Amino acid sequence: MQADQVTRETFWTVGPVGKAVFYFLAAVAILFFLHGTYARFARYADGTDDWFDRLDDLPSRVLTAAATVASNRGQFDRDAYAGVMHAFIVWGFLTLLIGTAILGVDMDVWQPVTGESFFVGDFYLSYSFVMDAMGLLFVVGVGMAIWRRYRRREGRLWGKHTSLEDDAFVWTLFLLGVGGYVLEALRIVGTAEATASGLQFIPFERVSFVGFFLAGVFAELGLGPATAEALYNPAWWSHSLLAFGFIALIPYAKPFHMLSSFANVVTRDEKAGVRLPGVPADAGPDEIGYASIEDFSWRHILDQDACTKCGRCSSVCPAKASGRPLDPRDVILDLKSYREDLDAGRTDEVEIIADGGESVIAAETMESCMSCMACMDACPVDIEHVAEFTQMNRRLTETGQMDEGVQDAMMNVFQNGNTFGDPARKRPDWTDDLDFEVPDAREEDVEFLWYVGEYPSYDDRNRRVARSLATLFERAGVSYGILYEDEGHDGNDVRRVGEEGLFEMLVEDNVEAFASCTFEKVVTTDPHSMNTFRNEYPEMSEFDAPVFHYTEVVEDLVGQGRLGLDGTELDYAATYHDPCHLGRMNEVYEAPRELIRATGVELSEMPRNRADSFCCGGGGGGLWMDFDEDPKPSEERLREALEDTDAGSAVEKFVVACPMCGTMYEDGRKTGDFEDDIEVIDVAELLCEALEAKEARTTAPTGDVSPTTAD
CATH class of the missing domain: 1.20.950 (Fumarate Reductase Cytochrome B subunit)
Structure with missing residues (x-):
């Protein structure tokens, strides 16, 4: 043919x-x-x-x-x-x-x-x-x-x-x-x-x-x-x-x-959620946040049209899993339906968000968001849920409809620079129990300006983390210093609950405090602080110093042999929880794990790890609010550690690298009845435990079979 x-x-x-x-x-x-x-x-x-x-x-x-x-x-x-x-x-x-x-x-x-x-x-x-x-x-x-x-x-x-x-x-x-x-x-x-x-x-x-x-x-x-x-x-x-x-x-x-x-996908912002959009300098109270459909940016309208109803965001949302009134998919599609009905004349105009009364989205729905970005990470078409949710939270703030617990926290930040409401002079009190003096970065040049953060400064449980980290820096001979009472709230979660004006004030105050010191890099205890310093402060000010989480810095110290760990100090099983702001938002996954392994601990991974990690429940202002949850995100995560890891119930310690996570999981141990099953410990505390175990082993009298380790 x-x-x-x-x-x-x-x-x-x-x-x-x-x-x-x-x-x-x-x-x-x-x-x-x-x-x-x-x-x-x-x-x-x-x-x-x-x-x-x-x-x-x-x-x-x-x-x-x-x-x-x-x-x-x-x-x-x-x-x-x-x-x-x-x-x-x-x-x-x-x-x-x-x-x-x-x-x-x-x-x-x-x-x-x-x-x-x-x-x-x-x-x-x-x-x-x-x-x-x-x-x-x-x-x-x-x-x-x-x-x-x-x-x-x-x-x-x-x-x-x-x-x-x-x-x-x-x-x-x-x-x-x-x-x-x-x-x-x-x-x-x-x-x-x-x-x-x-x-x-x-x-x-x-x-x-x-x-x-x-x-x-x-x-x-x-x-x-x-x-x-x-x-x-x-x-x-x-x-x-x-x-x-x-x-x-x-x-x-x-x-x-x-x-x-x-x-x-073409118009995506690679840092969406990690950094949030600002507010125009000339914006009046009625122009802040989303009050009507006309306020939505063109990209957020495109977000609504791009949603395929696949439900991936809903399936990973810790708020939804805990019974909070939030379904990320429904929020996006509710806004889309309202916009289309309004354009077609099928409905009357109502408030976009309100606490009570007729509105498209209820205030409780937005207050439920933990700003963990799991929804955004799961979305295959790059819908930017958190940015939209924050704009609605800003509207609640501007109209005086903020949750009472959040209002109290914001007032404390405004008056005292911390959510505890304690005076600034008490911020460095955690250093009193150390047998060495923590350098003052305001008085001497340092390599690392250490931003301690408010929970390691004021919360009794997390002060142990600050003291552990200070011990590690001192032992490794790090050139570091802190701001003492001049340190203010970082503003990361302040911004995410909608208090943009207060956030801008905090940025100005902190940048001024940083400028009074001579340093090369910033190191933070809290991933929330690291995130906002690294990704948001440069958008709002001239601050441009390199910013690191402490696990990144300490991993380098361990790699240089400056802490003297040999990987045989501890011999039990533990699991590690990836903090949202450290892992999913800033892709710091391996440094904490390398530090855990450096102690000799057997690391047993949870099924939901790294970018798929499950939020502790404290982000987005969750730490300052009370929810009727069953189970709490922290309780679910502890259950996962004890039942779904390879080591199962043999896991002795639940390792965290975030003071907020530590706080939430300590609470989850009590409310979930896990106090006798597992201990919550920060990476810095784990390293100090390993160093104490090594010292006990090397100084034990000849003939001792097993050295006694510190609690």
């Missing part, structure tokens, strides 16, 4: 009139699509300007987003089944889309210009094979989606916003994928030659292996060429009309996420 005969007729049995109708309907569908898409993107122009430049280096952003979408990285996180499923759907859909475009170029551009078709010979064979193979992946992927949605009833896929739209989307994709193979099989049967021994299919059609197989099934069922040809025309039109309807409705329904999600 000659190469130019190896092809197929594109409009087989359709005829000239049918072909004209097809092109007319295609044009109508495309016009609907273009008009709807333009209207959707034009709506973003009505949003306010975003605080950050999201279109800088646009070519690089587009390439990065394309790589993210093609690799399905976000989909594979925490759910391999969903990753494979979505990869099959995306790769298959894009291949079918590109294949259809290639066919259109051949028919409507190449042939009219050259008088010839390139849709023949080896090109046709390769094209047919690839289209069948990738189309099969598409059908399998959609089938997997149907299975988990309707057979397995995956919990996170269902919620208050699940609707007929979701069913129509997945079943339309399935019918389009399967329908293409049915058409291919009917054409193969219809063009076959009937012989005494049965139907003889055109040999080269074997490259369309799925359609060829299905054609064989049809033939075995008694379908002949004449019947196949008669069925082909209505089947072809049914398939075409379904495809046109899908294209036309993309901007008006769930399929629009194919465009909005990509745009969301």
Whole structure:
């Protein structure tokens, strides 16, 4: 057979009139699509300007987003089944889309210009094979989606916003994928030659292996060429009309996420949530936070349109898991529904957020957020929940609707520079029990300016952490110093509960205090402090010093041999909890683990670790509020440590690297009845315990079998 005969007729049995109708309907569908898409993107122009430049280096952003979408990285996180499923759907859909475009170029551009078709010979064979193979992946992927949605009833896929739209989307994709193979099989049967021994299919059609197989099934069922040809025309039109309807409705329904999600990934802020948007200097009280839809930035409107209702954010939210009235997906979709209803005149305007009365979002919902960013980490399309939630918290603050416990804490910070309400002169009292003097960074030049933080300064339990860290610095001969009573609250969680004005004041005061010292680097006890100094202070001031968490600094000291640990000091099992601000937000994962291993402790990882860690419950002002929770996040995490780690109940100590986490887990030990099962200890305390054990071992009298270690 000659190469130019190896092809197929594109409009087989359709005829000239049918072909004209097809092109007319295609044009109508495309016009609907273009008009709807333009209207959707034009709506973003009505949003306010975003605080950050999201279109800088646009070519690089587009390439990065394309790589993210093609690799399905976000989909594979925490759910391999969903990753494979979505990869099959995306790769298959894009291949079918590109294949259809290639066919259109051949028919409507190449042939009219050259008088010839390139849709023949080896090109046709390769094209047919690839289209069948990738189309099969598409059908399998959609089938997997149907299975988990309707057979397995995956919990996170269902919620208050699940609707007929979701069913129509997945079943339309399935019918389009399967329908293409049915058409291919009917054409193969219809063009076959009937012989005494049965139907003889055109040999080269074997490259369309799925359609060829299905054609064989049809033939075995008694379908002949004449019947196949008669069925082909209505089947072809049914398939075409379904495809046109899908294209036309993309901007008006769930399929629009194919465009909005990509745009969301292109315009993402890599530090979203880690740093929060500021407030314009000239903004009045009525212009701070989100009071109405008109206040939303264009990117947050895009966030709402990009949401696919997948429920990944909800499934990892510690507030939702604890029974607090927060579902991150519902907040985003509630705002979207309200905006669309308001634009269409289907509802009256109400407050975006309020404590009581009619509003889109209840105050208790936003107060429940721990600002842990688990929702953002889990979201495959980079929705920036925490930034939106903070804007609503700002509105509550400006209208005097802040939680009473948070109000008291903020007043204490304003008056005394700490949430405890203690005078600033008591901040360095933790140093009194040390047998050495902690250097004053205001009076001498140091390498490390140590920001101790308020919990290690005022809280009795966490003062042990401060003294342990000071001991480590002193023993290693570190050049360090503290600010004593000139140290103020870092402001990280102050900002996250919505007190932007107070945060700005704290930034100014702390930067002034830092400027009074001569130092090279800042080291913090608290990851919350590290985060705001590292990522937010430079946005608000001229502060630009390198900032480290103490575990990063001490790991380097251990690596240099300056603490003298040899990895044999302790011999029990422990687990480690990744603080949200240290791990997920700033990707410091290995330093604390290396320090734990350096003591000889057997580290048994919890299933939810590193970026997937579960919040202690104290972030976002949670430390200052009372919630009716069952179980508390801290209780759930301690249960996980004792039941779900490899060591199980043999785990003796729960290691933390954050004073706030330590506080929450000490509380969880009591309320969850874990006091006899596990001990909470900070990494700094663990290292001091190891050093004491080593000293006890090396100074023990000859003949001692086992040295006594410090409590």
